[in-house]
Amino acid sequence: MSVQTHNSPDAVPGEEFDYEALPEGYGLGHNMMAGAFAGIAVGHRYPAQTQTPRTRVDLMKTRMQVISSGGTIYTGISNALSTISRLEGMRTLWRGMSSVVVGAGPAHAVYFGTYEIVKEFAGGNARDGKHHPAAAAASGACATIASDALMNPFDVIKQRMQVHGSTYPTIAACARQVFRNEGISAFYISYPTTLTMTVPFTAFQFMAYESLSKVMNPSKTYDPITHCVAGGLAGAFAAGITTPLDVIKTLLQTRGLSQSAEIRGASGLWQAASIIKREYGWGGFMRGWKPRIVTTMPSTAICWSSYEMAKAYFRRTLREDEARRAL
Structure with a gap:
């Protein structure tokens, strides 16, 4: 899936390959297919790299964040890894993976499709040589609002399967039991808080990605190294500053699994925040920040690399079709 750049030996002499220019016939469907490809490649938007290692670290993050997780307090990544593998077996570290896999492709298609639409509408694709961070932030915010509406139930199922003592055999069984016991609202109780986290997360990530890409690759040609490095750094930056909301x-x-009546009755961001503050102090809001950054950095690197690669492939294919029709 190689893509011709302005330095390619196959390029027309004296003619620069314009990666950002859209060929005839390129539209929303191509962006959504590229987004779905990125979602399948990465597993999930914020916490992933390749699906299997991501799930191991993400499960540890969840265990470190859940209050009174089976009476066990995890003090760090290595402690969580050794404790979980010793007491529950290594297979436990893969719990919740299937929910992420099922939801990732469609959610990313919506995510990047919305991103491209809003970016175009907000002037982020203007060919004026200027940087447009506000357009990048706005497009990222709209993208996450749309995709999280689809992904939030899958994320709830994933975390229910990851907590200590979970006995759900499949994502379908988990979904049925949560719905039966707590109703449809259980899948969306965290949606406002999720948006409170993911909107700034994505806005910061997209601004950082666009800014880093412009500095590292001012010609805007297809450059896998630029997309990978810029994506990883942007994701790490955004993950660090949004950990308290996570x-x-x-x-x-995970409130429905708690032994505490107060936690089970938590209905919003501020009530949950007060419980965390009382239980752990201000430091409680940074629980799990290391595994969050560790998983997010390679996740966003692969996600942006996959997305840009797929877009470049579709654009090159369409240009080749145009050239053949012109002969």
Whole structure:
């Protein structure tokens, strides 16, 4: 799936390959297919790299964030890994993977499709040589609002399967039991808090990605190294500053499994935040920040690389079709 750049030996002499220019016939469907490809490649938007190692670290993050997780307090990644593998077996570290796999492709298709539409509408694709961080932030915010509406139930199922003592054999069984016991609202109780986290996360990530890409690759040609490095750094930056909201989201998504009546009754961001503050102090809001960054950095690197690669492939294919029709 190689893509011709302005330095390619196959390029027309004296003619620069314009990666950002859209060939005839390129539209929303291509962006959504590229987004779905990125979602399948990465597993999930914020916490992933390749699906299997991501799930291991993400499960540890969830265990570190959940209050009174089976009476066990995890003090770090290595402690969580050794404790979980020793007491529950290594297979436990893969729990919740199937829910992420099922939801990732469609959610990413919606995510990147919305991103491209809003970016175009907001002027982010203007060919004026200027940087448009506000357009990048707005497009990222709209993208995550749309995709999280689809992904939030899958994320709830994933975390229910990851907590200590979970006995759900499949994602379908988990979904049925959560719905039967807590109703449809259980799948969306954390949606406002999720958006409170993911909107700034994605806005910061997209601004950082666009800014880094412009500095590293001012010609805007297809450059896998630029997309990978810029994506990884942007994801790490966004993950670090939004960790407190991720801790709150985890409490709300796993509240139905808690032994505490107060936690089970937590209905929103501020109530959950007050519980965390009382239990762990201000440091409680940064629980799991290391595994969150560790999983997010390679995740966003692969996600952006996959997305840009797929877009470049579709654009090159369409240009080749145009050239053949012109002969």
